[in-house]
Amino acid sequence: MMPDEDARTTPLDAPPDTTTEMPQPDEGAAEATPKGGSPRELAASPDRKPPPAEATAPGISLRDINAYYGDNHAIKGVSLEYAPNQVTAMIGPSGCGKSTLVRCINRMHEEIPGAHAEGSIMLDDLDINAKDVDVVAVRRAIGMVFQKPNPFPTMSIFDNVAAGLKLAGMRGVDVRERVERSLIGAGLWEEVKDRLSEPGVGLSGGQQQRLCIARTIAVEPDVILMDEPCSALDPIATLRIEDLIQDLKERYTIVIVTHNMQQAARVADTTAFMLLGELVEHAPTEKIFSNPGDTRTEEYVTGKFG
Amino acid sequence: MEAGSLTSRATVRGGRSIHERSPRSRAIDPLLKWFLSGLAALILVLIAFFFIRLFIEAKPAFDKFGYIGFVFDNSWVPSQQLYGALPLVVGTIITSAIALLLGVPVAIATALYITELAPNRVKAPLTVTVELLAAVPSVVYGLWGIAVLAPKLQPAEQWFSDTFSFLPLVGGQVSIPNYFIAGLILAIMIIPIVSAISREVMSTVPGDHKEAALALGATRWEMIKIAVLPYSRAGISGAAMLGLGRAIGETIAVTIVIGNAADIGSTIFSQGYTLAAVIANEFGEAASDPIHRAALIAAGLVLFVLTLIVNAIARYYVNRASRPASVPKGMAG
Amino acid sequence: MSAVAQRSLRPVGPRRRRSDAIARGVVLAFTIVAIVPLVAILYWLVKEGLGAWSKSFFTTDPTGRFLGDPGGIRSAILGTIEMVALASIIAVPAGVGVALYLVEYGKLSRFANTVRYFVDVMTGVPSVVFGLFVYIVLVVTKVAGTFAAWKGAVALALLMLPVVIRSAEVVLNLVPNSLREAALALGAPRWKVIFRIVLPTALPGIVTGSLLAVARAAGETAPLLFTAAFVLGSSADLSQRMNSLPLQIFNDVGQAQDRLVQRAWGAALTLVVLVLLLTLIARLIQRRSKLSP
Numbered sequence: 001m002m003p004d005e006d007a008r009t010t011p012l013d014a015p016p017d018t019t020t021e022m023p024q025p026d027e028g029a030a031e032a033t034p035k036g037g038s039p040r041e042l043a044a045s046p047d048r049k050p051p052p053a054e055a056t057a058p059g060i061s062l063r064d065i066n067a068y069y070g071d072n073h074a075i076k077g078v079s080l081e082y083a084p085n086q087v088t089a090m091i092g093p094s095g096c097g098k099s100t101l102v103r104c105i106n107r108m109h110e111e112i113p114g115a116h117a118e119g120s121i122m123l124d125d126l127d128i129n130a131k132d133v134d135v136v137a138v139r140r141a142i143g144m145v146f147q148k149p150n151p152f153p154t155m156s157i158f159d160n161v162a163a164g165l166k167l168a169g170m171r172g173v174d175v176r177e178r179v180e181r182s183l184i185g186a187g188l189w190e191e192v193k194d195r196l197s198e199p200g201v202g203l204s205g206g207q208q209q210r211l212c213i214a215r216t217i218a219v220e221p222d223v224i225l226m227d228e229p230c231s232a233l234d235p236i237a238t239l240r241i242e243d244l245i246q247d248l249k250e251r252y253t254i255v256i257v258t259h260n261m262q263q264a265a266r267v268a269d270t271t272a273f274m275l276l277g278e279l280v281e282h283a284p285t286e287k288i289f290s291n292p293g294d295t296r297t298e299e300y301v302t303g304k305f306g
Numbered sequence: 307m308e309a310g311s312l313t314s315r316a317t318v319r320g321g322r323s324i325h326e327r328s329p330r331s332r333a334i335d336p337l338l339k340w341f342l343s344g345l346a347a348l349i350l351v352l353i354a355f356f357f358i359r360l361f362i363e364a365k366p367a368f369d370k371f372g373y374i375g376f377v378f379d380n381s382w383v384p385s386q387q388l389y390g391a392l393p394l395v396v397g398t399i400i401t402s403a404i405a406l407l408l409g410v411p412v413a414i415a416t417a418l419y420i421t422e423l424a425p426n427r428v429k430a431p432l433t434v435t436v437e438l439l440a441a442v443p444s445v446v447y448g449l450w451g452i453a454v455l456a457p458k459l460q461p462a463e464q465w466f467s468d469t470f471s472f473l474p475l476v477g478g479q480v481s482i483p484n485y486f487i488a489g490l491i492l493a494i495m496i497i498p499i500v501s502a503i504s505r506e507v508m509s510t511v512p513g514d515h516k517e518a519a520l521a522l523g524a525t526r527w528e529m530i531k532i533a534v535l536p537y538s539r540a541g542i543s544g545a546a547m548l549g550l551g552r553a554i555g556e557t558i559a560v561t562i563v564i565g566n567a568a569d570i571g572s573t574i575f576s577q578g579y580t581l582a583a584v585i586a587n588e589f590g591e592a593a594s595d596p597i598h599r600a601a602l603i604a605a606g607l608v609l610f611v612l613t614l615i616v617n618a619i620a621r622y623y624v625n626r627a628s629r630p631a632s633v634p635k636g637m638a639g
Numbered sequence: 640m641s642a643v644a645q646r647s648l649r650p651v652g653p654r655r656r657r658s659d660a661i662a663r664g665v666v667l668a669f670t671i672v673a674i675v676p677l678v679a680i681l682y683w684l685v686k687e688g689l690g691a692w693s694k695s696f697f698t699t700d701p702t703g704r705f706l707g708d709p710g711g712i713r714s715a716i717l718g719t720i721e722m723v724a725l726a727s728i729i730a731v732p733a734g735v736g737v738a739l740y741l742v743e744y745g746k747l748s749r750f751a752n753t754v755r756y757f758v759d760v761m762t763g764v765p766s767v768v769f770g771l772f773v774y775i776v777l778v779v780t781k782v783a784g785t786f787a788a789w790k791g792a793v794a795l796a797l798l799m800l801p802v803v804i805r806s807a808e809v810v811l812n813l814v815p816n817s818l819r820e821a822a823l824a825l826g827a828p829r830w831k832v833i834f835r836i837v838l839p840t841a842l843p844g845i846v847t848g849s850l851l852a853v854a855r856a857a858g859e860t861a862p863l864l865f866t867a868a869f870v871l872g873s874s875a876d877l878s879q880r881m882n883s884l885p886l887q888i889f890n891d892v893g894q895a896q897d898r899l900v901q902r903a904w905g906a907a908l909t910l911v912v913l914v915l916l917l918t919l920i921a922r923l924i925q926r927r928s929k930l931s932p
Contacts (some may be wrong), residue, residue, distance in 0.1 A: 415669030443858025555765025
């Protein structure tokens, strides 16, 4: 078993018409890496799975979100719909607010001293940004995977996955069964099933991130937020996670923040482009990359800035 | 897209609906926050209480002798109910001055050696060794000082006193316990802390400054003179002040080796007394005499205020030096 | 810098080379001077103290007799252990609690910064002043008797408190924020984040800091002088006077009898061994921990 290496992904944000990596042949070859090509080509590619026919997860509706860091108005009046069981990518240049917006969804933004967010966040028919809603309960329904894998260092692989159950205080759950199911769902079971008691931090970067994903889905949220989940991983690990996302959308609504346009084109059903705290455009991925409605979007996806 | 109630679906899938957490478990967070804030506030209350109680108990002595009188009268004679603390203050100053004069250069030298000159393998063991000096309890320093150091140094002290008797504060008979031995022991005791802080400061000197000097062809020592020392000046001053604070407050080691004579000795080799030593030494007898007790507590108060001032100055200097302040993490609660 | 630049255009002359060598020699010499006392103290401790060690030294109490058998130091050892243990029970949880407040809740608020400042102030207070304070507040007022071991423990706890708070704060700050975020995002209430994630991760560092504080408290004399005072016998009664190693040494130091002075050396060696052991264990734990400051 070749360990994934912890290198950063090679920058695939190339200007158009530059093909980077050759797609690897499928049969019996070394580990595959994500398909290269321009975002436009990738967006049109049929590799992406269609969303399931019947919705099994709720959608999220953001209505007029304004978020602040102290006096700094970071998110300006954003309204956006995340359709159920779809993968939505949030793209935009550094500092455009995509991470901030996503952190508002699971109410993590307000954990920063001096930060607050206004507006409605509708999880189906419930406004989870309302004052009387229990923040802790919201986070059990909306999970988050972070940029840098962060397994708990004092815990084994098994305990890491079970951590969500213990921390969220879920009782009456068959822990072993849930851990196994989550590890299978995260595509990590085969690799770790014989060493569940080993420390979680002993895994490679890509495995650690899948462990964090297993930990997140163990509490069975409705929605999974991913904040640049692959940017600290090598291409092989990245592909595995991108494939995993395609599987996960069967059961969850997924929002993924990414600075990598090719990644957005590969995995997302719809893509939202943000700039300077505002939502510029939100459309099906093919349209964003081939025929964007706004000039700013076009300039960004063709690499004129960002 | 499925319409219908999210709450019911969230209940079925996650096991908990969005609104649901028992009131008891929701109460734990605010309770914990208030409890811990209370603990922290207790620190402030404690220190204020400290100061106030010390002052109240010391007041009888200040009332009888006046604030200035207490500190500056040169007559500490418990048998006659006279409590002018000048001999104590002078003794504190003399011993601390000797401690700084002898200890700070040595501490700076060790810090310099460890950060700039020592071979890599030696750095860690050397650091640990210097820090071990701090682990020795002060009563053990006192024991060693009076049983070993003072008798052994007496011939040398006598020779020095005879040879350099023209110098002020030198000359005459050398007593075994004296200001100098106390100062010397204090010097040894402050080396670890002055060295540790100086080391920290010196290790933050930007590599570019040092490399620039070396690239110009400076010798190692010249590089230290040009790049390391000027940059570290503020921090080293702070370190020295912290050492001073430590020297002023040291009680047990001093009282064992200074002779506990409530006069202003004529030379550095005479017996003497300090503010801290008098408290430890006379507390037994003072138990029955309220004025004596008040006087000792007043001495303690003066000591306290002195160390507060010195440490505040030290902190100012150390913060001015580029010592990375500990920036708290954790998230709002 | 121009003076240096001018000088450096010429090759390094013998004069510069010599002053470099002299300066480095002086620095090295001073460094050795710093270590000499440590070596000397350890040498004398072993030389004079080892001779005092015997079975009866550790198993009998001091008799207080000047002629005849002076006895051993059993009560001193027991007393130190009892009082330091009590002081730790008070100071470590309280100190970690305040550190938790500073790192997890207060952060950079004005109140938190004020608390930090005063904790800093506390570290500079001479230990005799702590003893005085407890004397005034607890002994003079005759709260549950006059001198008592538990009052001595309180004075020691006051001494340990700022040390524990400072070191615990450093360690808690070293816990990566990403762990807190991960736990919060899973839907953990803040108190669970603290007790299930932050504290377990920080535990080795907190233990190290506490052990160092304990080592410091074990060696202190002044705070005990007028709180626990001095007594010859062993007891487990914390409401009465209690002996301790530093006090026993202090008492024996000035005595004329050689045997008593030797007992002081023996007790000093015992105390130093105890302190060094604690320090060593603390450093070992620190080295094995994943977070090192």
